[in-house]
Structures are given as C-alpha cells and as structure tokens.
Amino acid sequence: MSLDRQKEIEIRIDDVSMVFGRNGREVTALSQVCFEVYRSEFVSLLGPSGCGKSTLLRLMADLLEPTGGQITIGEEVPREVRLKRKFGIVFQSPTLFEWRTVQDNIELPMEVLGLKKSEYSAISNQLIDMVGLTKFKQYYPWQLSGGMQQRVAIARALSLDPPILLMDEPFSALDEFTKEKLQLDLLDIQKQTNKTIVFVTHSIPEAVFLSDRIIVMSAHPGRVHSILDIEREEGSYEQIRNSDRFHEMTARVRGCFNAYA
Amino acid sequence: MKELTAVKTEPLSTSVAKSEGVKKPKRSANKASRSATLWPPIGFGVLFIFIWQLKGFHKLFHLELYQLPIPSAIAKAIQNNSDVLWSYSLYTGSEMIGGCMIGSAIGLLAAIAASFIPRAGKGAITLLAALNAVPIVALAPIMNNWFGDGVASKIALVSIMTMATMAVSAFKGLRSVEPAYLELMHSYAAGRLAIFAKLRFRLALPHIFIALKINMATGMIGAIVGEFFISSRGLGFLLSDQIKLGNMPIAWSCIIIAAVLGIALYYCIQLVERIAIPWHVAQRAKK
Numbered sequence: 001m002s003l004d005r006q007k008e009i010e011i012r013i014d015d016v017s018m019v020f021g022r023n024g025r026e027v028t029a030l031s032q033v034c035f036e037v038y039r040s041e042f043v044s045l046l047g048p049s050g051c052g053k054s055t056l057l058r059l060m061a062d063l064l065e066p067t068g069g070q071i072t073i074g075e076e077v078p079r080e081v082r083l084k085r086k087f088g089i090v091f092q093s094p095t096l097f098e099w100r101t102v103q104d105n106i107e108l109p110m111e112v113l114g115l116k117k118s119e120y121s122a123i124s125n126q127l128i129d130m131v132g133l134t135k136f137k138q139y140y141p142w143q144l145s146g147g148m149q150q151r152v153a154i155a156r157a158l159s160l161d162p163p164i165l166l167m168d169e170p171f172s173a174l175d176e177f178t179k180e181k182l183q184l185d186l187l188d189i190q191k192q193t194n195k196t197i198v199f200v201t202h203s204i205p206e207a208v209f210l211s212d213r214i215i216v217m218s219a220h221p222g223r224v225h226s227i228l229d230i231e232r233e234e235g236s237y238e239q240i241r242n243s244d245r246f247h248e249m250t251a252r253v254r255g256c257f258n259a260y261a
Numbered sequence: 262m263k264e265l266t267a268v269k270t271e272p273l274s275t276s277v278a279k280s281e282g283v284k285k286p287k288r289s290a291n292k293a294s295r296s297a298t299l300w301p302p303i304g305f306g307v308l309f310i311f312i313w314q315l316k317g318f319h320k321l322f323h324l325e326l327y328q329l330p331i332p333s334a335i336a337k338a339i340q341n342n343s344d345v346l347w348s349y350s351l352y353t354g355s356e357m358i359g360g361c362m363i364g365s366a367i368g369l370l371a372a373i374a375a376s377f378i379p380r381a382g383k384g385a386i387t388l389l390a391a392l393n394a395v396p397i398v399a400l401a402p403i404m405n406n407w408f409g410d411g412v413a414s415k416i417a418l419v420s421i422m423t424m425a426t427m428a429v430s431a432f433k434g435l436r437s438v439e440p441a442y443l444e445l446m447h448s449y450a451a452g453r454l455a456i457f458a459k460l461r462f463r464l465a466l467p468h469i470f471i472a473l474k475i476n477m478a479t480g481m482i483g484a485i486v487g488e489f490f491i492s493s494r495g496l497g498f499l500l501s502d503q504i505k506l507g508n509m510p511i512a513w514s515c516i517i518i519a520a521v522l523g524i525a526l527y528y529c530i531q532l533v534e535r536i537a538i539p540w541h542v543a544q545r546a547k548k
Contacts, residue, residue: 083450
C-alpha cells in the first residue's frame, strides 16, 4: 500500500557495521549494511540466526551503538528518537510486568512519561479494544495465554502513538493458529494506524505474507543479501496463502538463501 | 477507513477468548488443596503430643519425668505462671521484632544504595555478608557491654544478625532484572529512579519477604541467646534460670512459648506477603 504513495524515507541505514568484543576476540555481527525504510511501510528483516537482524533492530532502537556508519530516523539520530519516545518495541517474549493488570501494563509507558491517569485511561481503553482484549483488561498476565500476552505487548508499544514500531520475532514463540490470527490483526492495526513497521523474523512465509519489502540478510558476517519488493494481495488468509503469487514469492526468497548456502 | 475499523474490531474481541484460551483462577480448587495439605501435619502433631503424654519418648530414650516433663505438666506450669510468662513473652518478642525491623531496614537501605552503584555496591554487600560469619555467642557479651543488660543490647544483637541476610537477599532481587525488561524501560526513556520504582523494587519484593521470614527465626535465636548472658527478664532469662533450678516444666513452657511466638510471627509475615505480592504468590501456587 505504501507503494502507491510518494516514498518518504523514514529510516536510513547508512554503511552500518557492528563488531562485538575486543582485543583479538572480535565478532563482526554486521558489515556495511545499507538500506532505507519508507514511511508507513512494512519491512521485514529476514535471515538465519547469526545474520545480525536483531542487532540491527537494537541499533535502530538505540539499545546498542554501531561501531561504524550511521542510522538516521527522520532527521535525527536514534538517541534523540528514543528520548522523544518515537518508536514502540515488541520482543519475542511479551515482557509483561507480572504485578500489573492488562490495562496497567499498557499504561506503563504513559505513566513513565508522567502523564495523568485521567489523560491516558481513554487511550488505553481504545488500545485494549483494538487488540481485542476488552473483556480481559483487569486480568493479570499469568491468567492469559501466550498469544493474548503478546497482544498486550503490542498495545503497550502503541500506547505513546509512536510513528515507528520495531518488532523482534514477536510471533515466533506462538503456535501456528495463534500466529495466523496475530499476523492478520497486525496488518489490520497497520492499516488503521499507518505505522512504519520493522519486523525481524526467520520465517519466509511470515515475511512474505506481512511485508511490503523484505531485506534478506546473510550471516557471518551479517550483511544485506538482497532486497525484495512484495506485492501484497487482497483476500482472505487462505486465498493469499494458497495463491500462485504467494508460492512464487516464497520460492524466490528461498532461492536467495540457496544461492549462498 | 473508519467504517472498516469498527467492523473489524468487533468480531476480533469476541473470537480471542475462544481460540487463544484463558486460564481462570480456580479459587475453590486452591482452597481444597490447601486444606488437604493442612490436615496431615495437624494429625501428626496431635499424634506426637499423644505419644509424649503417654511417656512413649521416655521409654524410647530412657528419660525420667524430671528430665522431660509431659505435656499436661507443661500446660499446668503455663497456667500457673501465666502472668510472668505473658510479660516475658512481650519483652522477648519486642526485642526480637524491634531488632528484626531495625536490622532489616538497615539491610534494605544498604541494598538499595548499593543497587544504584552496582560495581562498588556488590563489594560493599559482600563485606556486609561477612557479618553472618561472626558467631552470635561472641557478639552477645559485647553488645551487653556496649548497650547494658536491658532491651537495647538484644535489639542491637538481633539487628546485627539480621541486616546482612536482608542486604544480600534484597540486593540480589534488585539486580535480578532480565535484560529485555531494561531494554523496554530504556525505550520509554525511563530514568534510573523510574526503573527502580516501577521495576527493580517490585522484582525485589519476593526476595525481601524471604529475608524477613528467615530474619524472624534468626531474631528469636538472637533474643533468647542474648538473654542467656546478662538479663533479668525475658523468656531466655527464665529458661536458663529455671534449668539451673531444676524446674523443668517452667523451662519447657519457655521453649513452647518461644516456638509458638516464632510460628505466629512467621505467619503474620506470610499474610502481609499475600496482600503485598499476590501476583508472585499466585505464580508460586501454579508451580
């Protein structure tokens, strides 16, 4: 859908390298990575373990600093973006606070920001409705299934209404059925909110199903192998999954990996 | 676009519960299992007292009645000396609770301070933990020498005995945060104080309660042993005094009362724990 619009660059990864360790025991996690992410685009970072895709996400989130190159988000460096709380983050584990209810968990970022309860309870209620947890807002995390916990984590990441959503394998610990539902709901949420989403995954079908573009990465050292445009189709989950074009795309992506494996 | 939103969110919320499943807390089942685990120890306790009363242990260990009084004799001694025993229980209890509270508070403050300077803090906490290696029997006379033979010296003794346990345990809790949670808080640009109040302290609470429970038991030992040395009141004083006089039923009354006091205070803390950290208690019950 972003392809129809004029492409506005939101995130620019410019010649970024990342080397862990020092004094002879160095591991190069990323080597001279370059690409751009456009506004309101759904981009997946796809690759085998060790290709540095999670590291790249952490660099964008200013949880790590690159050893070379630079990252620009809008006109700013990641640190400024983080301090202005302009991105939300979702990890593989839901990382919910066990002592807080669903609603209190979702309100955490707004509480940290120093907003008043009266200001944010309307926002959290709206988010709870959006992720389909209306009946469960007073439940504690341990009373919820894994999929529902991840819904809470997504709502929490959206609570400060950041323009960018960074997701690190958010569905990889879920079963197939739950994963399917959450993938569909995530696409709905993106349609409603127009977020720019950077999505780390190791699943080829997941990347093909969700993305506008896939950044295919190779490992040792982590670098960009190729960038693929995906034309997203309209239709039901089964229709899309069973379409010839879907199979063609997954085959093409898989081909990227076979080329260097 | 807006119409689409309304239509799409509606069926979403109803279908989530069905397919993804919710674990509802089963209160009644919990209650049943709790009473099931409660009855065997009570039954065993009653049996134990019954055998004791029938002099079963006397035959087994070749003991005379003046060495091990039977329960009915101890009960009678408690009844006859209830005034003294009550006031001495309050005396020893206040030494124990006072010392526990002061020691635990100092330990907790030390742990919090150390958690803000993790590297230097860890060394300081290790140093404090060395206090646990000092034998209490060596400390008791010194505390009496410093603070006199009243309540103050025993409170000081119990404080020293309990602060290290709290400091080590609370520090461990404050530092036991998984990296992803810290990354999450960083992504909200949360400061160190917010991370402490909203995350670290909450995660430390279970560790703090464990330390409090251990400290209650340690505190009882400290208060009684402290009274053995120099004292004119308290359960420990009465115990050592009456053993010297060969008045075993009263000596045993002191032991029984000390035990009951210890158990009662332990359950008080457990009750507060249930109210303060229900999320953790529930997690534990699940395992």
